[in-house]
């Protein structure tokens with residue numbers, strides 16, 4: 001398959017890729033959902049992952065975050081293997097504590113937000129820094145308020161998720177992920193559960209995040225966003241990367257029938 | 268919830284003639300008449316011996332026994348809830364050993380009658396005459412107590428009731444934990460929270476609103492189950508104490524009424540407490556606003572048929588409104 005080292009990075013070889021997948025496969029029982037995926041995400045890069053439903057996009061994100069274990073291949077984030085430790089030729093499964101430590105560095109935003117409904121927006125954002133990183137409360141709260149302000153929700157800090165609109169909830173979810181100061185953000189169809197008029201406010205936050213230099217992998221059907229923000233567009237179908245490249249090129253001039261067929265449906 | 272309400276600026280409030288329900292009134296009258304006949308009859312019937320009821324209701328022995336029943340209930344439920352949460356969490360843990368232990372516990376304690384278990388606890392001092400602390404199957408021994416000296420019938424009753432109830436509580440807690448949307452677990456895990464943190468900070472607090480209603484039922488049920496401690500034998504609880512008194516007076520019926528009044532008094536108080544607990548744990552989940560956003564937070568709730576009696580209290584009114 002095509003690899004993604006298209007964008008001209010001056011010293012590409014010297015930089016540790018943020019995500020490096022080499023021949024990553026994943027099966028659920030006999031169902032091979034991902035078939036030898038290889039791709040690289042450089043630090044600061046925004047990669048948009050598109051493809052029909054069931055093509056394995058969510059599974060790929062979940063592998064990066066070690067919410068699923070990969071069946072074969074190598075997957076590393078910022079130079080360290082996900083879920084394993086390599087000593088010589090041997091792989092050792094990570095202790096759950098160390099796996100959790102890896103996850104802290106990776107923020108994840110879900111289609112259905114998954115905010116903690118029994119906590120206010122502020123408490124949602126404060127929870128992980130306070131409990132996981134054990135940072136002092138005053139400092140965490142200040143940062144949480146700053147983050148809520150950054151996503152435009154300073155005045156909603158004390159609202160429970162049930163009292164926020166979908167767009168607001170998703171922005172809180174982004175702030176919650178950012179509170180752990182991740183070096184990589186994963187978005188799994190962050191706007192798919194939203195009413196159309198609420199999509200923009202979430203995409204705006206993501207654009208701002210991208211321009212601040214965050215490394216992002218975004219599964220989305222928002223081709224406008226992909227065209228405008230992504231450095232790389234990857235089209236997946238049936239568990240394989242069919243095509244990838246600069247978004248403008250892929251969108252304007254798709255090389256594969258399957259890509260064309262998909263794009264004609266979503267554009 | 269509906270968007271229609273209050274949207275039309277010039278609409279007048281509806282003045283319609285209320286639908287009449289004549290059969291309701293007929294039915295109410297019939298019930299009232301039957302109740303009145305029964306009450307008037309009961310007030311005059313000598314077997315109830317209301318004078319004795321009044322005399323013994325606040326008898327020192329009776330109120331002391333009522334307190335003992337309350338103590339048995341509270342202590343046994345504390346054991347049951349703590350152990351029940353532990354067992355439920357073990358049951359759902361990724362560790363197969365913990366899972367098996369929890370499964371076995373529930374199998375054993377739920378599978379045998381509480382009366383039989385209480386008899387067993389009463390015999391514990393006969394079965395295990397001493398409690399030895401040391402290395403098993405060697406002569407090394409650091410301490411040894413006579414079982415009789417360590418536990419009395421009251422504590423054996425508490426332990427017997429508590430361990431039995433823990434099996435039921437663990438099923439209730441487990442149903443509560445399972446009812447929480449898996450996305451919650453995922454979000455917490457993705458934030459780097461450990462399994463224990465995810466449980467205590469995210470899953471359990473949300474499970475509470477599913478756990479509390481059937482737990483309230485269990486407390487009320489426990490209050491009444493304490494009357495079985497005669498199996499241990501322990502006889503200073505409300506029911507057995509009033510039985511003993513009526514054995515002296517040869518007049519059991521008023522004592523049964525006395526005991527019933529006390530049981531009803533306690534269950535009424537418990538129901539009030541349950542109401543406030545339920546409100547507390549509905550925090551952030553009640554009065555959900557309409558709209559797609561509402562789909563983000565909900566913890567999918569299952570209907571729970573808790574433990575040894577049907578106790579379906581979910582889903583609440585606002586749930587219905589969301590459908």
Ligand SMILES: Nc1ncnc2c1ncn2[C@@H]1O[C@H](COP(=O)(O)OP(=O)(O)O)[C@@H](O)[C@H]1O
Pocket residue numbers: 028031033051052053054055056057058059060
């Ligand atoms: N936990 C799982 N167990 C079994 N099959 C799964 C699981 N998760 C995903 N799948 C399957 O993997 C395939 C890809 O799913 P997913 O990664 O969610 O696709 P996408 O996000 O592209 O829509 C689907 O066929 C789905 O049924």
Ligand SMILES: [Mg+2]
Pocket residue numbers: 057058059188189
């Ligand atoms: Mg998906």
